[in-house]
Amino acid sequence: MNWSSFSDFLAMGGYAFFVWMSYGATALLVVAEIAWVVKQRRQSLARARVQRKIREWSSS
Amino acid sequence: MKPRQKRLAIVGGGLAALAVTAALVLNAFEDNLLFFFSPTQVYAKEAPLDRPFRIGGLVEAGSVKREADGLTVAFKVTDTAQVVPVTYKGILPDLFQEGKGVVARGRLGPDGVFRADQVLARHDENYMPPEAAHALEQAKKSQGSVVAPAGGSGK
Amino acid sequence: MSIHWFKYASPASFYGLAGRLIPWFAAAAALATLAGLYIGLVLAPTDFQQGDSYRIIYIHVPAAWIGMFTYLVMAGWAAAGIVFNTRLSGMMVQALAPTGALFTFIALWTGAFWGRPTWGAYWVWDARLTSTLILFFLYIGYMALRASIDDPRRADRAGALLTLVGVVNIPIIYFSVKWWNTLHQGASVKPGSSSMATVMLTGMLVMAFAAWMYTIAISLARVRSIIVEREQHSAWVGELLVAEGHVGAPGTSGGVPGSKGEKAR
Numbered sequence: 001m002n003w004s005s006f007s008d009f010l011a012m013g014g015y016a017f018f019v020w021m022s023y024g025a026t027a028l029l030v031v032a033e034i035a036w037v038v039k040q041r042r043q044s045l046a047r048a049r050v051q052r053k054i055r056e057w058s059s060s
Numbered sequence: 061m062k063p064r065q066k067r068l069a070i071v072g073g074g075l076a077a078l079a080v081t082a083a084l085v086l087n088a089f090e091d092n093l094l095f096f097f098s099p100t101q102v103y104a105k106e107a108p109l110d111r112p113f114r115i116g117g118l119v120e121a122g123s124v125k126r127e128a129d130g131l132t133v134a135f136k137v138t139d140t141a142q143v144v145p146v147t148y149k150g151i152l153p154d155l156f157q158e159g160k161g162v163v164a165r166g167r168l169g170p171d172g173v174f175r176a177d178q179v180l181a182r183h184d185e186n187y188m189p190p191e192a193a194h195a196l197e198q199a200k201k202s203q204g205s206v207v208a209p210a211g212g213s214g215k
Numbered sequence: 216m217s218i219h220w221f222k223y224a225s226p227a228s229f230y231g232l233a234g235r236l237i238p239w240f241a242a243a244a245a246l247a248t249l250a251g252l253y254i255g256l257v258l259a260p261t262d263f264q265q266g267d268s269y270r271i272i273y274i275h276v277p278a279a280w281i282g283m284f285t286y287l288v289m290a291g292w293a294a295a296g297i298v299f300n301t302r303l304s305g306m307m308v309q310a311l312a313p314t315g316a317l318f319t320f321i322a323l324w325t326g327a328f329w330g331r332p333t334w335g336a337y338w339v340w341d342a343r344l345t346s347t348l349i350l351f352f353l354y355i356g357y358m359a360l361r362a363s364i365d366d367p368r369r370a371d372r373a374g375a376l377l378t379l380v381g382v383v384n385i386p387i388i389y390f391s392v393k394w395w396n397t398l399h400q401g402a403s404v405k406p407g408s409s410s411m412a413t414v415m416l417t418g419m420l421v422m423a424f425a426a427w428m429y430t431i432a433i434s435l436a437r438v439r440s441i442i443v444e445r446e447q448h449s450a451w452v453g454e455l456l457v458a459e460g461h462v463g464a465p466g467t468s469g470g471v472p473g474s475k476g477e478k479a480r
Contacts, residue, residue: 001257001258034433037436041443049456049461052452095339153332153333154266154333155333156335179335181333181334182400186403188411189262189412191260192263
């Protein structure tokens with residue numbers, strides 16, 4: 001363990017701004033990418049459902 | 061747009077993008093592949109002396125002198141072969157230290173003094189805890205004392 | 216052996232394989248991230264010259280590695296697409312690009328926030344930084360090129376060519392710090408040696424592993440959407456919707472896209 005307290009940890013030896021800007025932005029971007037992929041999946045399935053219905057109608 | 065026209069537009073756009081990228085790359089290579097020049101290169105007149113350029117090397121130990129205003133600083137950049145004196149007015153980066161790497165941008169005056177408008181620290185690729193660095197330093201010192209005739213730093 | 220590989224080169228069977236693999240890679244990514252963050256931010260000591268600003272390394276270096284490595288994998292799929300003319304290849308290139316771009320951006324971003332406190336500048340135009348910016352532009356260029364071509368198969372071919380042309384940039388990035396004077400320092404980790412304390416190195420390698428696992432998981436998830444999107448007219452996707460429970464059995468009407476509660480039927 002490198003830190004004596006939690007506030008010590010947050011202060012990052014005086015480099016809090018730079019360290020947390022790096023970690024924060026990365027976390028945000030990764031979460032955004034996951035959300036985007038989930039949305040993409042929903043949309044692709046929705047479009048495929050429409051195509052399937054069209055095929056059903058045209059075959060009946 | 062007809063399909064053929066569209067294809068042409070795509071190929072044209074692709075070529076244009078490639079040209080811009082190539083221009084960017086070549087331009088970057090031309091000016092910046094050598095991000096800085098060493099003091100030896102400066103003495104050999106390989107650096108563009110008529111315009112601003114960057115000089116890089118180590119801050120010579122014991123050469124850093126601060127003026128009374130607290131902002132102006134003079135130091136010497138060395139590559140162990142040649143030395144170039146530098147003056148700079150401004151805030152130095154945290155890692156600026158004697159014996160450590162430095163890159164300064166500016167012009168070389170006729171008096172041989174490099175007047176910098178920007179000073180960057182160039183650190184090495186070693187990472188270790190302070191205790192390890194200290195131990196390494198001690199080891200180096202005691203090793204040196206074995207060779208030195210008046211070495212009395214034994215524990 | 217090769218028969219098995221080519222079996223999975225069909226998007227339909229790769230869709231299933233990817234679905235089975237994703238949870239494993241995602242779990243590995245999550246566990247490695249937790250372990251890596253714990254080692255890097257809690258256990259690892261302060262650096263002797265950079266203080267705690269060096270802790271950005273646990274994101275910066277893995278992101279830069281994965282940014283470059285993903286491009287190489289993309290180029291491999293692109294080459295396979297040109298040689299074997301398989302549909303899956305183009306889809307994989309398409310699936311990898313956004314994540315490669317993301318990690319390259321993260322490397323540039325964290326590099327800026329690391330450069331400011333250590334070098335004294337957010338950005339400099341040295342060979343390492345410039346060539347990494349070009350890598351980011353290559354990813355963006357690939358995605359823009361795809362978006363500008365309506366026919367996916369033609370977009371595959373054009374994208375593959377662009378990807379292969381750009382691959383020359385990867386060795387330039389990697390060796391830039393050796394070939395030219397740069398502000399960026401040399402590599403701390405080279406094959407067979409490292410200039411980092413063991414705990415620090417361990418944290419960084421664990422984070423790199425996490426980023427690698429994440430990249431595999433997220434691009435497999437993305438390629439599944441791309442497969443469904445691009446094969447939506449085929450019968451197997453229709454059967455898949457039923458098999459996975461996204462619509463009712465044939466004849467019971469699929470429901471309106473976006474309507475809730477279809478799974479319950």
